[in-house]
Amino acid sequence: MMKKLFRLSAYCMPLVIVILLVVKIVATNTLASFGERVRTVDAKISRIAEENELLSQQVASASALVAIAARAGELGFIEPTKSQMMTMEIDQFPVALK
Amino acid sequence: MNFKTQWRMWAVFGAIVLFFLLISGRLFYWQVIAGDQLRVKASAQYSVEFLLPAARGQILASDGSPLVTNQTAFLAYAQPKDIKDISQFSRSVGSVLSLEDQVLIPKLSAPGRLWVPLAHKVESNIVDTLKSLHLSGLGFEKEPKRYYPEASMAGHILGFVGSDGNGNDKGYFGIEGYYDRELRGQNGRIAVERDVRGAPILIGDENRIEPEHGRTLMTWIDRSIQRAAERRLNEGIDKYGAKEGSVVIADPKTGGIMAMASFPSYDPALFSSYDTMLYRNPTVAASFEPGSTFKVLMMSAALQEKLVTPATTIDETGPVQVGEYAVSTWDNKYHGTINMTEVLQHSSNVGMVAVEKKLGKEKVVRYIRDFGFGEPTGVDLEEELSPQLRKDTDWREIDLATASFGQGIAVTPLQMVRAVGALANDGWLMEPHIVKEIRDEKGRVVAIRPKKIRQVVGSATAKIMTEMMVSAVDNGEAKWAKPVGYRIAGKTGTAQIPVAGHYDEKKTIASFVGFAPADDPKFVMLVTLREPSSSQWGSETAAPLFFTIARDIFSYLGIPPGAY
DSSP: OHHHHHHHHHHHHHHHHHHHHHHHHHHHHHHHHHHHHHHHHHHHHHHHHHHHHHHHHHHHHHHHHHHHHHHHTTTOOOOOOSSOOOOTTTTOOOOOOO | HHHHHHHHHHHHHEEEEEHHHHHHHHHHHIIIISHHHHHHHHHHHHEEEEEEOOOOEEEEEESOEEEEEEEEEEEEEGGGOOOOOOHHHHHHHHHHHHHHHHHHHHHHHHHHHEEEEEEEEEEEEHHHHHHOOOOTTEEEEEEEEEETTTTTTHHHHHEEEEEOOOOOOOESSHHHHHTTHHOOOOOOEEEEBBOOOOOBBSSSEEEEEEOOOEEEEEEEEOOHHHHHHHHHHHHHHHHHTTTTTEEEOOOOOOOBBBEEEEEEEOGGGGGSSSSGGGGGGGGHHOBBBBBBGGHHHHHHHHHHSSSTTTTTTESSSOOOETTTEEEETTTOOOOEEHHHHHHHHHTTTHHHHHHHHHHHHHHHHHHHHHHHTTOOOOOOOOOOOOOOOGGGGGOOOHHHHHHTTOOOOOBBBHHHHHHHHTTTTTTEEEESSEEEEOOOTTEEEEEOOOOOEOOOSSSHHHHHHHHHHHHHHHHHHGGSOOOOOOOEEEEEEEEEEEEEEEEEEEEEEEEEEESSSSSSSSSEEEEESSOOSSSSSGGGHHHHHHHHHHHHHHHTTTTOTTTO
């Protein structure tokens, strides 16, 4: 029984080795050709990162106080000449009169 | 074997040995002597190395909005061997980058030059224009640049980013200088094997070191208050005809700096076009004699030592003699018997000399040191310095007398704000800070906790002193400018400026220091104006400016009149 097993493995072993070699060659070949695709993806990542940075910069510019003050001025807002504070007692609620 | 045969055999043997030695020698040369060089050459053919640049950290205001961030920019360079017509190239590129032909052409024509940098930190829109020219021999490399959404706001606090000796980015002055290591981060690099078209080989060796991006700094700076302080200070300098001015606003309970402005200033984005003398932040790197604002500190020392109470009286009937000098009041008016509260209201130099005499030399010098003078405050700004105090043994009688009303002693505006801030914080002197938190890219946060230095005066003394300062504002020279309905503790100051060894009577530094609301202070502020020309007095220049800024802060923080 043992002899039979040894003989079978002696025949199978080279076959397994050949199959593994073929698999490795195919895999290597496929992976090697992926390089171009990786380069494209890398370029895309870099481009998106740049766009992201540009958008962040635009958001920061748009929300800067200088920009907000300029826009408020364009829309006709003016600075109050005198601050007015309204205080409300607990039982007081503002109501629309009409 | 005859002699001839033997000779042939030895000759062949010798030739083989010689041949073997030659081969061994040559192998030794290639493998040992020239080995490293060849390895580098081979590596350059099949592998490529990229720098993975670390992004410099952002600087944020207290509401999380960026004060400094990064923008994509480029290094524009030329490769002369690929340029077809150097003069045409020079004209086209020069017109876009504002470079002159006389400078550019010799650089591009120099023999042996393979790579010529043309301009650093070129912005994307300019690069797009250059790319549209389709010039061969013109290349670009990413080079991050600082971007300031709020333009030149808080320039002195932020500092700027320039280059070190190797052309790498380096922060100078302000936060950029102080936190340069945290902001800079660490560049990474990646080395990969590439195929004949330059694409990476996935099954090849890859050596990758990830970049460690710079940390983000969250500051105590409130951009609304900073903007208000800068705008009002600019208006104040124009209105009062001052040469320079500064405003420092801090939270007395934490030591956090809410705003810090001084003019003239500079734009950190265009730092190289400004005078280098403007780079230093005067609120931490320039000193002044505080004048009468210093009286509140000496008075609180005397209160703490129980040598006086607000009701203690002195006789202000004329100038007081100190050694060979006669110390008079600022307006040469004398009010007879006045109490300590009135000493502050009238800003009486004579009264303060009496207080100083009660304190004595040892206590005066000790309290000056305890209030933090003579040592840096420890604020996180690169250029901070501290004016030296006299040695304890060098204080003469007249020095102690003048120090009691803030002359003959030099302080920085930040030192003064910190000292008065202690009176608004139950007597506790705090370490001032610009940065509140340091965040890394993985989201880890290192909080810089408020640091108490020492309790200079007790809580009870601080409260009494606050009331005396409120009275000084309500009944003093600057009461006309005070916002109605608010309790503000403060003190005016008008200090003469020492020029060439003597005090100039006409040149003054006008100042006002105070905190509000007096019963629960939300801010402590110092305003200084150098050589105001409309009036030399602090009560007519710095004080109204203080109150104008205070009104803006009350409105912004939603503090109604009469709330405290």
